[in-house]
Amino acid sequence: MYLQLMEQIRRRVAVGDWGPGQEIPxxxxxxxxxxxxxxxxxxxxxxxxxxxxxxTRQGRGTFVAENVALGxxxxxxxxxxxxxxxxxxxxxxxxxxxxLADRMRAIAEAQEERRR
Numbered sequence: 001m002y003l004q005l006m007e008q009i010r011r012r013v014a015v016g017d018w019g020p021g022q023e024i025p026x027x028x029x030x031x032x033x034x035x036x037x038x039x040x041x042x043x044x045x046x047x048x049x050x051x052x053x054x055x056t057r058q059g060r061g062t063f064v065a066e067n068v069a070l071g072x073x074x075x076x077x078x079x080x081x082x083x084x085x086x087x088x089x090x091x092x093x094x095x096x097x098x099x100l101a102d103r104m105r106a107i108a109e110a111q112e113e114r115r116r
Contacts, residue, residue, distance in 0.1 A: 001036060005044040013053060013064055014074035020066045024054065027062075 012018045024030075027045060031038045045062060048054045053070065056062045064070075083104075090100040 002040045002044040002047070005034075005036065005041065006048055009044065009048060010053060010074050011078065013070065014078055018064045020064055020070065022064050023061045024064060025062075 009018075009024070018024055025033065027038055027041045030036070031041045034041075045054060045056070049056060052065055052067060053074070054062055055065050086104070087097075087100060095103070
């Protein structure tokens with residue numbers, strides 16, 4: 001459960017929902033709103049602090065780290081994880097790496113066309 005919580009917090013930071021220096025919910029507040037135990041939330045926060053995603057300031061609260069590259073790094077990490085999953089799926093259905101790359105390029109180009 002704490003791993004899922006960590007992933008959700010990383011994602012919120014990566015997409016900019018929680019920006020650098022922004023205060024995030026306290027352990028108790030997040031436990032109450034998610035109906036997850038305080039111990040589970042505390043473990044997730046400790047791990048995220050070790051990773052440098054958040055910082056806890058005694059008596060002030062918990063904040064997203066000020067690291068400017070953090071959001072970019074988390075987005076890159078999430079993208080890499082999703083691309084790895086796509087690569088595994090492609091291999092399972094028999095696609096060669098160049099076929100997978102061609103599919104990805106076609107999808108990205110279609111997305112770009114829709115944005116225009």
